[in-house]
Amino acid sequence: MAGRSLILAIDQSTQGTKALLFDAEGNFVEKASRPHEQHVNEAGWVEHDAEEIMTNVLACSRDVCKKAGVEAGEVRAVGISNQRETCLAWDRERREPLARAIVWQCGRAKGICDEMSAREGVADRVAELSGMALSPYFSAAKLAWLLRNVDAVSAAAEGGTLALGTIDSWLVFKLSEEHAFATEPSNACRTQLLDIRTGAWSPELCDAFGVPMETLAEVKPSDSVFGHTTMGGLFAEPVPICGVLGDSQAALAAQSCLNPGDTKATYGTGSSVMMQTGSELKQSQSGLVSSIAWDFGGERSYVLEGNLNYTGATITWLKDQMGLIESPAEVEGIIAGANPADRAYFVPAFTGLGAPWWDTEATGLLTGVTRTTGRAEMVKACAESIPYQIADVLDALRADTGLEVGELRADGGVTANGYLMQFQADMAAADVVVSSLNELSAAGAGFVAGRSAGLFDHNVIYEKVERRAFKPQMSKADVAAKRDGWHLALKQATTR
Template sequence: MEKFILAIDQGTTGTTALLIDRQLRVRGRATVDFPQHFPRPGWVEHDPEEIWFSVQQAVRRALQNGHIKPGALAGIGITNQRETTLLWERSSGRPVANAIVWQCRRSAEICEELKNRGLEERFRQKTGLLLDPYFSGTKLTWLLRDGPELHRRALAGELAFGTIDTFLVWRLTGGANHVTDVSNASRTLMMNLEDLSWDEELVELLEVPGALLPEIVPSSSPYGQTRGLEFLPDGIVVSGMAGDQQAALFGQACFNAGEAKCTYGTGAFLLENTGEEIVRSQNGLLTTVAWQLGGRTSYALEGSAFIAGAAVQWLRDGLGVIPAASDIEALASSVPDSGGIIFVPALTGLGAPHWRSEARGTISGITRGTTAAHLARATLEGIALQICDLAGAMGEDRGQPMVLLKVDGGAAHNNLLMQLQADLSGLTVVRPSMVETTALGAAMLAGLGCGFWTDVAALSAAWSEERRFLPQMAPEERGELLDAWHRAVLKA
């Protein structure tokens, strides 16, 4: 019987299940959305049971769509929205509160409190992260402070903490395994980058009882087997896990130091593999674990642009410039340049390397000759220019410039955006044959963990590119545009 790997990509707005064969081809696919909950301005929650229902439905439909029997599954890989935080009862597996989503800002005061105590550099040195509500640790602090009874139960060992990967493994294995992989643990503000263990000092500073925490495990390893599920038979090994951006880096076959990928979604995430070296950024980037595989740990530098595809959505929904997001390429291609327009898409502040939450979007250079096409092209340039800043910061941190960038995500289908990215950054941009690299990375890790593939060389041989975009812009023109961009960013 032909065997497959099931990849569960549990994202912010929905869950995708993919069935991957040995040649890295998708043989079944399904996506199931679930609701977002906004109890107050700036607060974002998910109902964990709604997430679990979406996982079950996505897996069922992917198997049906691929005409594949559950018994043909050799292993399961999980990738997930990374910092989303939840608590559940160990005895029943029931959540005790809604999950606090990575986008939620409710723990901002806790972050400020820790900064005012002079602790930010200690957290940064130990974890590679900033003290920001984005990360899991302060969300967990908030949950325990807000519910004194939860804190009591946590101390008594009655509750379990996890990010989404941990919760899914718990549910898939019938509560037998309470684990998180190193890539997800590295996003909690509680894991020490040096020894890959929960840091006792940081855990104490965040007021987290140690009994809550899962075991930290490699990204590719047999964690447990399915048990007691209605939608899958018992005994399928769960053998791969990584946070979404790290999974995309692995799915892009960026196995070696210096290899990088950018995922273009609502925002954009650029990660560069730094190998076994922990590179501590001097340029506003995050240091994170990429994965642990075969006893070796790979690290990465990460930079995020808060707004990428969301800028195109704003043109569509806020301004009515285009009827559909896919129409931007044709409109922007109808003019040879942006006519001097510079759009800084800081619609929710600026992320790395600037970290200016107070920044707001600006559009400069408007004249009577400005058209909707110029604005559309400037929007694509603004997305690409943010990535140029991140790539430049990574080059400075590593002491050597980036030369090639692999791309994925929905906006990577936009040929003009990819050409602009190559032109403005001076990088060769490579688009893979399979752009759903987040789920692919989870499948690849799981397949290595259960013996479906023998080594990364087998994966490299199966990975393929669809198109390359080479820089075509003259260096002088590129320099002028970058200078104009940096002047505009200062005014945002």
Template sequence: MPTTAILSIDQGTTSSRAIVFSLSGQPIASAQYEFTQYYPQNGWVEHDPEEIWATTYKACKEALAKAAESDVDVVSIGITNQRETTLVWDRSTGKAIYNAIVWQDRRTAPTCNKLAPSLASVRAKTGLLLDPYFSSTKIAWILDNVEGARQLANEGKLAFGTVDSFLIWRLTNGESHVTDATNACRTNLYNIHNNQWDNDLLTLFNVPSSVLPKVLDSASDFGTTAQGLFNTQIPINGVAGDQQAALFGQCCFNTGDLKSTYGTGCFALLNTGKSALPSQNKLLTTIAYRINGKTTYALEGAIFTAGANVQWLRDGIKVIKVAKETQALAESLDYDHGVFLVPGFAGLGAPHWEPNARATMFGMTRNTNNAHLARAALEAVCYQTADLLSAMKQDGANSTSVWVDGGMVGNDWLCQFLADILNIEVKRPAMMESTALGVAYLAGLYQGLYKDFEEISTHKALDKAFLPAMPNDTRDHLCAKWEVAVQSTLHFANA
């Protein structure tokens, strides 16, 4: 008898992956393809929409073919995606009219500055800040900078979507122009309290309603793959932005549950239940998931570069050949090695939100080598996570442990240093593909393959727990030095 399974599409910032999961949350088959990052100007980051689609489709075909060899019946698809990345395409052709503008892109910072007087009303409705990170100003930029685009939009001939929406359009051959609440809430156009696109925000950001997708629950009927695309037509039933998907995949279903994902960037989300907890410390109030019309909220802190720091070491300054070298290099130094990296490669996210910040290195001597650079790049992620958790605590949201996932946390040294700096337990799950797993669970929930959250939670297993072991005075000293480095970077950004 065939094994029932779910295909998860994990379309990330640097690669497109497809993983076929069994109902117990175990990967059966997978495929992954990297794609090109474009940096046309300082602070600009773009992707080729056709490359996003091509790598996604290729990965899906390959994963499904591998799964078929094991007598697997794929009954549903879940999609998780890099959030805020913005595409606008022609409804008649399905072709994007401009490259995808990536979430890291800073080009609309001047627009955000001009809109600063509206910050309070934007924040009250969306839980977000005014920052180039979010989709709204990216949409307007495309409409204003591609010849004839705004006229076409006003005529209803263009469609906007985050990556999930674009992929669903392609997968269904244009039959479905939809998204889910977790992606909609990252646009700065969506009211997270009444779960609707907001006309006042559309006017503020100069975005016509005609381009917007329909917003569905995270577990819903998003359409069915077009005939001939795969060997059989498959329904799409789970969609969530990557960080919310990771929260779901980590089974953080209870108020106070906290996860932190270390991919290209780092994102810490804390489940706040039915309460959309406002932040006084520049964290984001966001939708964690929406199921059966009921919304669960989260408090989020975003770090723009985490794994991207290691990618810079490898591809930018070429001090390592592969990412796994960083663990041995970090272990070769003591705590007092003296070098700090503030990784403002794409500005600084929470709790600073300074788009003009740029990366800075402190404490270098003639003796500084690749070990110092590697360790500083890893440590920076831990210090920044500590800043996020400190902000959450000040907002009244606290947790005694954190579940971690993402490519970086396979590094034991990083996990231990993280526990030391956070001074709480760090838990690494046996299945670290939490993002892809989260939308598999959502799709399975919609299909009735899982009865409830409790049944999903039975599949979660701990790989390893890391307990803090650093002396308090050492932690305090390191964090104080880090704070000086951050403040110096912020001062330079505004000089």
């Protein structure tokens, strides 16, 4: 008889894959991770190899179980969180991808959205049904691009073997003994093909984008049993995959943001700033999007959300493309040596701007450069673009809901930077509460899977995580001056 009851939580994110183990008391046990290659061509198209991702999921699962000394039968449930909007096409008979996955950052489908916008009333109808402004950011236009431009995809559609889906549905399909073709609402709504009010695929939206509805996965509640897996022979007996959430919603669950007004920010490659609105669907007048938080046992919860394309990825750019830092861990120390009076601002519009601006033509901009601007000041300007962007989204959330965001629950790699978290508290005029566990998306998947498998009945993982708080300290006049400078830089970078 196995000695422990463990949950294996997979977080398949933009930069790589993590596998975490939690026990039935909510304690973090062990972690393993592996990066995958970012395929970016001269046009700026961003792609992932779906088979490499699948290989890494299995490898991470093997690695973490080995590190933790897991014995047969101890893993009782598997949960999955995943990068949203990234999508791919595969052949259901051959079980192989038909092209690389198109990453959420990729704007190649802009022309399709422009075509649709030119047709009277289409953009408004897409926004009304999906809860989201028509944009190449979401999966639908990407899937339409694959159908139009990849011969193997259109051929599989004609032959009746085509599967179109987000990363969660790909992993469930490949991992499950049943070859289950299923997704859940937090991911499905981000395709822009789901009717956000009914939680079902919309024939009207599918027709507008030219995506055959029969190529899409079954939409099941987020805490369903999606299938059973041995994780490529790692387990002697199949274990249920019984919790799936998009990474941002998984972090929301891990942060125990269950009541209307509860707000979190995930600092990943990009950032999701998300407010729980409960059973009430709220539609934004301020450039945000409505999404489904999750469906637990047939009960749907909604959120308002602002998505930012480049937050943590800006730090990666400083390291990999610019060579200004050797490691993200250096950033806080470099900023400490910067001239505090320097007036440089950086707008990270590498592939346009997301919420609340929605300008696909915007380009990156470094402005306010003077003779005092050197390496430290440039690093500081780039890093500060992260809390500036999130503060703008929080303002939009306040405007849309009338709720005062007094606390922002934060997670992700950037939260290790104490300077940026204090700057965030100042710019946002809110307490920033940082979780000691960076892998909140995996923790959310673990919470849902553990509850679904009957290992616990509430969020014991949240109860075990330590937190530290940053409170606003800067004067209102200084905050206003800094944000005015940021908004001037934004105006220079945008086309609207």
